[in-house]
């Protein structure tokens with residue numbers, strides 16, 4: 001089996017590349033190394049690595065030759081940078097996703113798995129369920145929702161088997177630890193390591209559903225290999241643990257000094273997944289426990 005992973009040198013992508021290699025796939029990895037939240041891109045020595053942009057049709061089409069599965073993760077993947085530069089977010093997330101989808105129908109791949117985000121739920125009441133109307137509050141969420149709609153359209157109009165995953169807050173090995181916009185677990189990891197106080201945004205009562213990157217990678221592989229009926233395609237599936245923690249509770253797990261900083265606009269108060277659809281369709285269950293991971 002041959003798989004193409006876009007954004008494969010990033011946090012989640014590099015973990016997925018490892019999982020795919022582990023189940024014996026030949027893996028092609030495309031990444032333009034633009035992520036500035038990582039210390040370095042994480043190219044795997046056992047994948048075929050191509051440094052390039054997902055908006056480059058010729059490059060993506062040639063990388064996708066003979067691919068069975070496409071996992072599309074490359075993106076402007078953070079809320080705050082997308083608020084600062086919406087033109088770039090629209091360009092990478094919408095034009096880029098269309099380019100990868102278009103190549104996927106040209107190469108008639110077996111499945112196209114898209115990484116979207118729980119941020120599309122916006123102010124919806126939690127727990128979030130896939131039937132809620134989207135409420136994207138920032139350019140990142142808007143462009144990711146566009147990506148979802150493009151996937152649905154490619155399924156309906158062109159018959160491409162797409163699967164849309166909405167990840168909640170992903171943590172684990174190679175999570176970003178640099179810069180002010182790294183996710184909270186990465187920031188706390190860095191701050192504790194440097195002996196600095198943990199910075200809590202706002203009052204710290206905002207709650208997040210954290211899901212381990214290995215559970216996310218496994219969900220992708222299970223979805224690719226599953227024998228599915230036509231009605232499973234063009235559908236959205238929540239990838240979350242189904243449990244939420246406040247930022248204050250996480251800070252407690254780190255057992256370290258803390259300080260409070262100003263709240264940020266455009267971010268939801270609570271995120272919590274209803275993951276029943278994912279459990280039912282793919283028999284997927286999250287295997288990792290956040291508290292154990294932090295303590296370790």
Ligand SMILES: NC(=O)c1ccc[n+]([C@@H]2O[C@H](COP(=O)([O-])OP(=O)(O)OC[C@H]3O[C@@H](n4cnc5c(N)ncnc54)[C@H](O)[C@@H]3O)[C@@H](O)[C@H]2O)c1
Pocket residue numbers: 006007008009010011012013030031032033034035037038041052053054055072073074075076077078092096115116117118166167168169170171183
């Ligand atoms: N990390 C999370 O908690 C989380 C939550 C929800 C959704 N997601 C989604 O999962 C995917 C992966 O996120 P991540 O956390 O691993 O982010 P990441 O920034 O570590 O990885 C994204 C990768 O895409 C690459 N990239 C960006 N623009 C590109 C382009 N134009 N051409 C080629 N490569 C490009 C970057 O260099 C980077 O290596 C993203 O689509 C993101 O929106 C992540």
